[in-house]
Amino acid sequence: MAPKIVDKEAKKQxxxxxxxxxxxxxxxxxxxxxxxxxxxxxxxxxxYEYFRSKEDIFAEAYTHIFQGTEEKIxxxxxxxxxxxxxxxxxxxxxxxxxxxxxxxxAGIMMSFWSEGIRNKNERIIxxxxxxxxxxxxxxxxxxxxxxxxxxxxxxxxDAFMTASVLIGAMDGILLQRIxxxxxxxxxxxxxxxxxxxxxxxxx
Amino acid sequence: MAPKIVDKEAKKQxxxxxxxxxxxxxxxxxxxxxxxxxxxxxxxxxxYEYFRSKEDIFAEAYTHIFQGTEEKIxxxxxxxxxxxxxxxxxxxxxxxxxxxxxxxxAGIMMSFWSEGIRNKNERIIxxxxxxxxxxxxxxxxxxxxxxxxxxxxxxxxDAFMTASVLIGAMDGILLQRIxxxxxxxxxxxxxxxxxxxxxxxxx
Amino acid sequence: MAPKIVDKEAKKQxxxxxxxxxxxxxxxxxxxxxxxxxxxxxxxxxxYEYFRSKEDIFAEAYTHIFQGTEEKIxxxxxxxxxxxxxxxxxxxxxxxxxxxxxxxxAGIMMSFWSEGIRNKNERIIxxxxxxxxxxxxxxxxxxxxxxxxxxxxxxxxDAFMTASVLIGAMDGILLQRIxxxxxxxxxxxxxxxxxxxxxxxxx
Amino acid sequence: MAPKIVDKEAKKQxxxxxxxxxxxxxxxxxxxxxxxxxxxxxxxxxxYEYFRSKEDIFAEAYTHIFQGTEEKIxxxxxxxxxxxxxxxxxxxxxxxxxxxxxxxxAGIMMSFWSEGIRNKNERIIxxxxxxxxxxxxxxxxxxxxxxxxxxxxxxxxDAFMTASVLIGAMDGILLQRIxxxxxxxxxxxxxxxxxxxxxxxxx
DNA sequence: TATGAATGAGCATTCATTCAT
DNA sequence: TATGAATGAATGCTCATTCAT
Numbered sequence: 046m047a048p049k050i051v052d053k054e055a056k057k058q059x060x061x062x063x064x065x066x067x068x069x070x071x072x073x074x075x076x077x078x079x080x081x082x083x084x085x086x087x088x089x090x091x092x093y094e095y096f097r098s099k100e101d102i103f104a105e106a107y108t109h110i111f112q113g114t115e116e117k118i119x120x121x122x123x124x125x126x127x128x129x130x131x132x133x134x135x136x137x138x139x140x141x142x143x144x145x146x147x148x149x150x151a152g153i154m155m156s157f158w159s160e161g162i163r164n165k166n167e168r169i170i171x172x173x174x175x176x177x178x179x180x181x182x183x184x185x186x187x188x189x190x191x192x193x194x195x196x197x198x199x200x201x202x203d204a205f206m207t208a209s210v211l212i213g214a215m216d217g218i219l220l221q222r223i224x225x226x227x228x229x230x231x232x233x234x235x236x237x238x239x240x241x242x243x244x245x246x247x248x
Numbered sequence: 249m250a251p252k253i254v255d256k257e258a259k260k261q262x263x264x265x266x267x268x269x270x271x272x273x274x275x276x277x278x279x280x281x282x283x284x285x286x287x288x289x290x291x292x293x294x295x296y297e298y299f300r301s302k303e304d305i306f307a308e309a310y311t312h313i314f315q316g317t318e319e320k321i322x323x324x325x326x327x328x329x330x331x332x333x334x335x336x337x338x339x340x341x342x343x344x345x346x347x348x349x350x351x352x353x354a355g356i357m358m359s360f361w362s363e364g365i366r367n368k369n370e371r372i373i374x375x376x377x378x379x380x381x382x383x384x385x386x387x388x389x390x391x392x393x394x395x396x397x398x399x400x401x402x403x404x405x406d407a408f409m410t411a412s413v414l415i416g417a418m419d420g421i422l423l424q425r426i427x428x429x430x431x432x433x434x435x436x437x438x439x440x441x442x443x444x445x446x447x448x449x450x451x
Numbered sequence: 452m453a454p455k456i457v458d459k460e461a462k463k464q465x466x467x468x469x470x471x472x473x474x475x476x477x478x479x480x481x482x483x484x485x486x487x488x489x490x491x492x493x494x495x496x497x498x499y500e501y502f503r504s505k506e507d508i509f510a511e512a513y514t515h516i517f518q519g520t521e522e523k524i525x526x527x528x529x530x531x532x533x534x535x536x537x538x539x540x541x542x543x544x545x546x547x548x549x550x551x552x553x554x555x556x557a558g559i560m561m562s563f564w565s566e567g568i569r570n571k572n573e574r575i576i577x578x579x580x581x582x583x584x585x586x587x588x589x590x591x592x593x594x595x596x597x598x599x600x601x602x603x604x605x606x607x608x609d610a611f612m613t614a615s616v617l618i619g620a621m622d623g624i625l626l627q628r629i630x631x632x633x634x635x636x637x638x639x640x641x642x643x644x645x646x647x648x649x650x651x652x653x654x
Numbered sequence: 655m656a657p658k659i660v661d662k663e664a665k666k667q668x669x670x671x672x673x674x675x676x677x678x679x680x681x682x683x684x685x686x687x688x689x690x691x692x693x694x695x696x697x698x699x700x701x702y703e704y705f706r707s708k709e710d711i712f713a714e715a716y717t718h719i720f721q722g723t724e725e726k727i728x729x730x731x732x733x734x735x736x737x738x739x740x741x742x743x744x745x746x747x748x749x750x751x752x753x754x755x756x757x758x759x760a761g762i763m764m765s766f767w768s769e770g771i772r773n774k775n776e777r778i779i780x781x782x783x784x785x786x787x788x789x790x791x792x793x794x795x796x797x798x799x800x801x802x803x804x805x806x807x808x809x810x811x812d813a814f815m816t817a818s819v820l821i822g823a824m825d826g827i828l829l830q831r832i833x834x835x836x837x838x839x840x841x842x843x844x845x846x847x848x849x850x851x852x853x854x855x856x857x
Numbered sequence: 858t859a860t861g862a863a864t865g866a867g868c869a870t871t872c873a874t875t876c877a878t
Numbered sequence: 879t880a881t882g883a884a885t886g887a888a889t890g891c892t893c894a895t896t897c898a899t
Binding site: 074175176179180202203205206207209210211212213214215216217218219220221224225228229233234237238241242 | 277378379382383405406408409410412413414415416417418419420421422423424427428431432436437440441444445
């Protein structure tokens with residue numbers, strides 16, 4: 046009489062995938078546990094066998110999405126590319142991770158993002174610490190810029206501020222793209238952004 | 249003989265201010281009518297003497313914030329400044345309107361923004377149509393860029409894409425600033441952004 | 452410095468009339484104090500200078516309507532008419548009192564009636580005791596029928612039951628007439644009712 | 655392994671029964687969802703597992719009550735009885751359906767009735783269209799009367815008006831009976847009504 | 858005396874979570 | 879382990895009544 050053998054971890058991932066699909070569609074707040082259960086093709090109660098709460102699912106989804114990205118970014122930073130190329134690679138990886146999975150991630154990210162914003166003072170900050178994320182990201186870009194300045198490739202500039210602007214630009218581009226998926230290809234936007242940025246737009 | 253004399257308009261503004269404070273803090277969805285009432289130091293029922301519904305308050309807050317900005321932007325566009333200056337003025341006005349009122353607006357804006365995002369397919373879209381807003385804004389900037397290209401000031405570029413990137417950059421800058429108010433002065437960021445953008449960062 | 456002289460009683464009646472108008476239109480439950488105030492052209496608070504509560508207005512309206520009718524009915528009963536005529540007069544008076552005032556009363560009566568029905572077990576029973584009203588009415592008709600039997604004009608019958616049936620018939624007629632004001636003239640219906648009743652419909 | 659097995663249809667009927675009990679007692683408007691829940695011995699939220707809204711319960715209760723009656727009436731109309739008998743059967747069926755279920759139905763009917771009255775101009779009219787009900791009923795009786803006149807059994811009369819009077823009489827009888835359940839047996843009243851009506855009360 | 862601004866109890870409905878099976 | 883029936887806390891909104899002026 047062995048218990049039914051189920052790969053708990055696999056099922057958990059299945060539920061998580063389902064949840065992410067619904068989160069992306071309706072936003073986290075508007076997603077009901079019943080919706081997730083339906084999407085996963087299981088009963089409402091079953092969710093609680095794998096997750097403690099809705100918030101828990103949210104947190105795991107968040108982690109799931111960012112894990113891959115962080116690794117890829119690390120690889121870029123360790124590479125020997127020229128600062129210019131490194132910058133481009135960094136932004137490309139970021140944008141791509143948003144739109145991998147057919148752009149579905151992007152919608153969830155937006156949800157995380159707005160959730161992160163509105164929960165500035167609450168408990169979710171422990172899970173989604175946008176401030177920290179931005180801070181880290183700023184650091185990485187700053188370093189590349191610094192490296193470029195030291196190597197005489199970039200002109201003198203306020204690296205910190207420029208990093209902030211670059212990150213902001215990327216976020217904003219993603220936002221517009223999410224609001225209107227047909228507006229432009231994100232990858233293309235990154236190129237325009239970097240081209241303008243690197244070369245200026247003035248004659 | 250006479251009823252208590254109350255400046256209904258003034259009181260309405262008071263409640264609106266209170267609501268905006270709470271919206272900024274907790275986000276629109278998480279704000280309860282009771283919270284607004286508490287913040288305004290009045291009873292729950294009293295709110296309904298001045299506003300029809302929570303959605304109504306939301307809409308009025310939104311209008312309240314954006315009214316001034318739109319007018320100022322119009323003035324910039326009508327001016328005779330050079331494209332370069334016009335671009336700078338446009339972005340400055342936008343950023344400033346976000347941080348007028350001691351930065352409190354910014355928090356609410358973020359709320360509107362994330363609300364606009366998460367409500368993409370619903371009724372609030374009638375009030376806050378982010379897509380439309382972005383579209384208009386893109387149009388305005390595109391025109392300036394076009395003008396600059398025609399006048400031989402800017403080099404040839406994809407005006408639409410560049411406009412998108414510029415808007416995105418601005419949004420992203422604002423977001424970071426809201427998340428961490430001490431990070432930089434938004435006005436300063438705009439300058440860095442435009443400087444880099446206009447002149448490039450490559451030597 | 453004499454106080455403003457107001458005929459309190461007159462004003463009270465004015466408010467009552469206004470209330471009755473609204474009751475007739477919307478039903479008692481759905482009528483808000485604000486509606487009554489509006490209809491009376493006064494402030495909400497002023498109503499409470501003349502009535503203790505909404506229920507109080509309801510009770511007074513009820514009394515107001517029935518007072519006249521009861522007097523008229525008393526007169527009929529005291530008259531020397533033949534039983535047949537008395538019966539007709541009684542029913543005519545009742546029906547007429549419902550449709551005096553342009554039929555406006557009828558609507559309120561319906562409201563009182565349904566209110567009386569639905570409040571069978573509550574406090575309003577003290578005000579509107581339908582059971583008692585019906586009981587009295589049955590008594591009056593019974594007596595007329597009895598008188599007719601004694602005088603050999605009516606054939607032997609269960610006076611109590613017949614009285615009940617007659618009253619019921621009248622009520623039901625009024626109800627249909629209220630639901631569809633164009634269906635028939637109430638007076639005409641009473642004639643048909645009594646004619647059938649007195650003579651039978653069988654050849 | 656299996657969820658609690660519940661006969662949803664049975665439970666729904668249970669809740670409906672409970673609701674009808676409370677409706678009969680307090681009227682629909684005054685009945686709170688909490689009352690129904692208490693009466694059914696369940697939690698407030700559970701009601702919504704079986705009904706969409708309070709209005710829904712109301713509509714179902716209404717349908718529940720009338721379904722049987724309409725079928726029985728149809729059977730009577732299709733029968734080959736003499737007009738006299740048909741009339742009697744029709745009224746008997748109607749009255750009986752009111753007092754089946756120990757007279758509990760009658761109270762709810764009253765509630766429906768008064769609800770139908772007071773909501774003449776609103777949305778509930780879609781559920782309970784008293785005018786239509788009366789109109790149909792009038793038609794059915796008219797036909798029987800007509801048939802009787804054609805067959806030379808009834809004397810010439812205004813069939814429409816007489817039908818109205820008969821219906822009214824029945825309603826009124828029911829009302830009195832509901833207000834005072836000990837007053838008479840409804841079936842008995844119908845007999846008196848028809849006897850008087852068919853034969854007249856005059857010698 | 859007259860007023861209407863202010864109020865909070867009250868209500869229908871939603872939904873995350875529990876738990877008997 | 880899986881389920882979904884059951885639940886009640888929570889929320890937006892209404893309206894009779896109070897009371898400062």
